[in-house]
Amino acid sequence: MSFVEFHRVSKTFGKTVAVEELNFAVEQGEFFSLLGPSGCGKTTTLRMLAGFLTPTTGRIKVHGRDITDLPPEARGIGIVFQNYAIFPHMNVYDNIAFGLIERGEKKAEIRRKVGEALEQVGLAGYESRFERELSGGQKQRVALARVLVVEPEILLLDEPLSALDKKMREEMKYWIKDIQKSVGISTIYVTHDQSEALTMSDRIAVMNAGRMLQIGTPVEIYENPVSRFIAEFIGDSNLLAGRILSMDGTACQIDLGGNAVVPSRIPSNAKVAVGDSIGLLLRPEVLRLTPSDEGETPYLSGEVIDEIYQGSLRRYRVRAGIHEVTAEIPNRPELARLEPGDKVDLYWNSESGAVVP
């Protein structure tokens, strides 16, 4: 039995289907992300778990207990909103004490717990500040402290970083993950930012158009995407159209057209057969570029279209027959610098390519 379970949960608004047939489980202590473009149903899913929306069909269970019809206040689930929802008429102390007061705790106990919570989020001394006197990052800390202080079983985070500037976002990413780990609370994190999901999550569920497309660890999602949508949504990708010529266990040969036949790996979760039209996923960082005529038979050869200098690496766009691929080459002096128009050969480790159905 898993900690949080969704059983065939669907939600419709009038004729619009927000989410359809959601089946997934979150384990105790896990950091689980719902990742997808806006309108994919990830926030609807979160709001159903929090109790702000009732599923049209299906059941939601926590600890094996059916909570589908419980009001939000009876669920023991804490939520941090995108805009933090700090109570504007209360100072930081009263905001954090809110849930403890609702639980009828004693004054001295509240004082001690609020103090500890402020310590935990690094805001000791901010007790008497009001929302308008706090920065974005501080509001976020207050929102998190306010939730954690009541010790909920599950923590929900609804795009909590999207209102922050880039530098703050990077900082808070690690901070949230650290807090989550030290408290050990089961966390469900909603985001449209794949880099946040990859960095923070134990597992990620990729959603699109109300459906859950794939659930897996960041490595699985990034390296073995089960659909082209996921391959293109997560990270940068080259997705080359091809056809499977032969298969041998997890290895296969792929016809990329124009006499190019390359080896690849078939992820265990990919259901494909010989003769299928598939996409060959090559991440820009797995490609190796060398000037042509160095003896070895290349997988693909082509011509450099342009170079984009990015400091730590250089990005080349290369036209290879009917395909256009992007390669990221580490910016190291021993790797030859290429110019637009140069003829180049492309190599990669056959294990680092993946067949996408």
Added chain:
Amino acid sequence: MTTNRTGFPVRHYSSYRRQMKWLLVSPLLVFFLIFFVIPVGLLFASSFNPQIIGQVGFTSELTLDNYTRFFSRSNYMAAAGRSVLLAGVVSLITLIIAYPMAFVIAKTEHPGRNTFLLIIVLAAMQLDMVIRLYGMMVILGDNGLINQALRLVGLIQAETSVRLMYNFGGVVAGLVQFALPFMILTLVGVIRGIDPSLEEAARSLGAKRWRAFVRVILPASMPGILAGSLLVFALSISSYIVPALMGGFRVGVLPIHIFQQVAESARFQFGASIAFILFLLSAGAVLVYLHVGSRRSGGLA
């Protein structure tokens, strides 16, 4: 103002902007000056002239006699108290009736239904006050619908009636009816501006629906409650037509006294002094509200 080499004055952008602003508000300023500041100023000034029946204009002869008269007569002091009490009671009752309606309108997202509800609220304002008050008399009068119904079912004897108007309660009813749309519109704007995630945050922190309302929604609507009450207070304390028609001149509030002094006795100077006192009472209420508001809502008002 500096000049450049050709001798033409150079205007700085900021000073240009400042002049532009004055230009934009000048129609209002002119209107305000001619139709409010000057007449009201003259009226207040004349309250310091000796009382001469029939004399309207301001003279250079100054005295405090009118004010001494006001504060030495208990019936005027009682009228001032009655005015404040009336405006306070009306504000409170209007708030209690208006808040639920405003809440429903603010939470109605369907555009058609929303428009419909607002039309209901505004419909009352489409008719002139006097017409609306005569409408209320048809219901509340001694031979009005309510009294007829009571006689019909035998709760009161024939030829007798229950006093529903020409008293304090009647004036309150008339003023509440008059003030409701102002209060509702003020509240709708504020309640609609409250972030819905505040209530959700309160709920998920363990607050039941009504606790979330009392601890979060109600305090967050405080700016609207204060603004609406203030508006209704000012409208009620200065209303003449409602006490006149619904009170039948039997509820002696300050505007009634002003009317009697000016229109019936041509005592312009004394009427002016009552008017000035009424103005001070209303302005005092504003100060009290602002003070309370800045404390209660953490400076949000």
